[in-house]
Amino acid sequence: MNTIRCKIEQVNAFNEAVYQVILTPEVAFDFDAGQYLCIVMGEQDKRPFSIASAPSQTTIELHIGAAVTESYPMQVVERLQNSDYIDIEAPAGNAQLRHQSERSRLLVAGGTGFSYIKSIVEDQIHRQQHIPTTLYWGCRTEEAMYYQSIAREWHEAHDWLTFVPVVEQANENWDGKTANLLAQIKQDYADLTPYDIYIAGRFDMVGAAREVFREIGVDEAHLYGDAFAFIK
Template identity: 75%
Template sequence: MNTIRCKVEKVTPFNDAVFQVLLKPEVSFDFQAGQYLSIVMGEKDKRPFSIASAPNADLIELHIGAAVSESYPMQVVERLKTDEFIDIEAPAGTAFLREASQRPRIMVAGGTGFSYIKSIIEQQIASGQTVKTQFYWGCRNEQAMYYQDIARQWHANNEWLEFIPVVEDAPADWNGKQANLLEQIKQDYVSLIGYDIYIAGRFDMVGAAREVFREMGVDEANLYGDAFAFIK
């Protein structure tokens, strides 16, 4: 893993709880779609975030959920707002896109787990892949689905990709599913045999998803999520 100095190009709120961060590395580095980096806050304080941009992008994009003042992620946002440069350690993670696989893909994101999926889908688009992919994005409400427009654009522009937005609290004119994310997947699939599954979100959601997916026959060798390295 390399330590790389980056210029902080932009810190912009998507909404009152999620920030978009754009970084320009002083030297280019190779990573695979779906990997993450760590913001170096101190010698022994390195905080991981999924890379939201695809490997071919000029800037490194992060999505940081930081709703609570002085919280672990908000401390990073405040640092990025005030410092012109920041050090990162990258790349890290083993839950990257398996581009050679032709198995159909299910992408699952809870909240800012979208950033992980964004890198993977944008890499699929950039490399001209057409493997059938269903992308589930679950949020509490529509306001929390901060990059809904780009996901719907992917859906409209790529026949192989289906975007399935899922919210628990939906307005009357909601164009998507109203349900718990995992309950929606259970409703849509009888079995998960034969799929590559990529998942990111809060650790408790990812852990619960693994239990649900086991009941549905998932081959865990084809279940990818870096959260699994941190949860039992």
């Protein structure tokens, strides 16, 4: 990975628990959609975040889930809010989009795992790929689905992309599925063998997802998620 100094352009709150960060690197660097970077907090303190922007963009976007009760990510947000520049190390990760593959794609995001998926979808759009793609995004509530608007815009603009929003607690006007994310996928699919699957979210969710996918058939050579490097 390269160490790159970045100008901090914006730190905006999507909601009370998720922040959007926009960085401009002083030196352009190559990365693949679906990779991540590390914010350098100290020589031995480097914290990973998915890159939410596509490689074709000149700025770098991050989504940082940082509720006030979670000191680890809030320390990063506070550093960004109170600095003009930050060092990053990039790129990292092996769960990048296999854009040469012509297999149908299933994208699965839990919470701020959507940042990983956003980079992949925007790269598909940039490449003008029309491979059938279904995006599931699961959150506890609609309010937690912080970038629902852009996902619905993709759904409307691209006939190859289907967006399936899933929340566990819905209000009466909710336009989506009300269920546990993994239970909804298990209900919707009898066999995942034909799919390239890209997944991001909390480690416990990603680990549970792999077990669910195994139950309904999955070709694990086509199951991509950087969390798998850290969980058994």
